[in-house]
Amino acid sequence: MENEKALTENESLAVISKMIKTAQQNFKDDSFYYIFWGWMVFIAAITNYVLLITQTNNPTLPWAILMPLGGIISGIYSYKHERNQKVTTYTEEIMKYVIIAFLASLLTVLVMMPKLGVATYPMVLLIYAIWLFVSGGAMKFMPLVVGGIINWVAAVVCFYVNYELQLLIISLAVLTGYIIPGHMLKIRYQKQQNGK
Amino acid sequence: MFKDLDPLLHSQLRLSVISLLVGVKEAEFSFLKEKTGATAGNLSVQITKLSDAGYIEVTKSFRDNYPLTTCKITAKGLEAFELYVENLKSYLKPGN
Numbered sequence A: 001m002e003n004e005k006a007l008t009e010n011e012s013l014a015v016i017s018k019m020i021k022t023a024q025q026n027f028k029d030d031s032f033y034y035i036f037w038g039w040m041v042f043i044a045a046i047t048n049y050v051l052l053i054t055q056t057n058n059p060t061l062p063w064a065i066l067m068p069l070g071g072i073i074s075g076i077y078s079y080k081h082e083r084n085q086k087v088t089t090y091t092e093e094i095m096k097y098v099i100i101a102f103l104a105s106l107l108t109v110l111v112m113m114p115k116l117g118v119a120t121y122p123m124v125l126l127i128y129a130i131w132l133f134v135s136g137g138a139m140k141f142m143p144l145v146v147g148g149i150i151n152w153v154a155a156v157v158c159f160y161v162n163y164e165l166q167l168l169i170i171s172l173a174v175l176t177g178y179i180i181p182g183h184m185l186k187i188r189y190q191k192q193q194n195g196k
Numbered sequence B: 001m002f003k004d005l006d007p008l009l010h011s012q013l014r015l016s017v018i019s020l021l022v023g024v025k026e027a028e029f030s031f032l033k034e035k036t037g038a039t040a041g042n043l044s045v046q047i048t049k050l051s052d053a054g055y056i057e058v059t060k061s062f063r064d065n066y067p068l069t070t071c072k073i074t075a076k077g078l079e080a081f082e083l084y085v086e087n088l089k090s091y092l093k094p095g096n
Helices: A009-024 A031-053 A061-082 A090-111 A113-138 A142-158 A163-194 B012-022 B029-036 B040-052 B075-092
Strands: A087-089 B024-028 B056-063 B066-073
Touching (some): A009 A087, A009 B029, A087 A090, A113 A142, A113 A163, A142 A163, B012 B024, B012 B029, B012 B040, B012 B066, B029 B040, B066 B075
Antiparallel strands (some): A087 B024
């Protein structure tokens, strides 16, 4: 690019529009979190269900192992990837607050599990729904928005069914809300990278 | 009536930098270099000009022992950009 190249008015407009578009298209690959947590919750819910119906001791053990392990792995991933981020958009700035609200609400519900009883998982699904709906909207990515709506419906259904069935509904909800949209998000990111 | 275009913004590289910064909260020097395709030396000179005019805020820090330059647009810079776009419109209106 020339140092002091004289610009015509049309060229100015072209520069502005191209650069604004470039900055907006700089999607970050967030698909890891959706795919990773989707699978972690899916595996925990399914194994919890299997242990319950086979009447094994400690049926909730998968949650106790996988959730802290997931926290550590995504913490390391986030430290490695996010610190090298070259640009911060306003959307990302807002999403930082949304994710803190999401994690705080999730933690509150999990801590209150003894009080909430069978209402715990429906509450968890409600919080998932908010997260998926908001993050999908912020990234203008419809599969996540749809995933959020599915999680809302799943939450309502969960209020009416027993604990065993709730586990199956949760695994379906994360499959459609996190895992499938997560893979679609990865494809969108790869397309964007290839299109450069 | 034609209005004067801000000479500080009426340059391809400086206009590119400001346009990139308008849409984001902050961006690193390497991001601006990659997106504008400019050389490091030229970009550095233009960033200093924008910074001296108070259009952008430049923060210098370190990451892994390497210098890190981060730029963000200021309120003055945003105002200048909006005015530039407004003035540009008067040139582009049919009949002018």
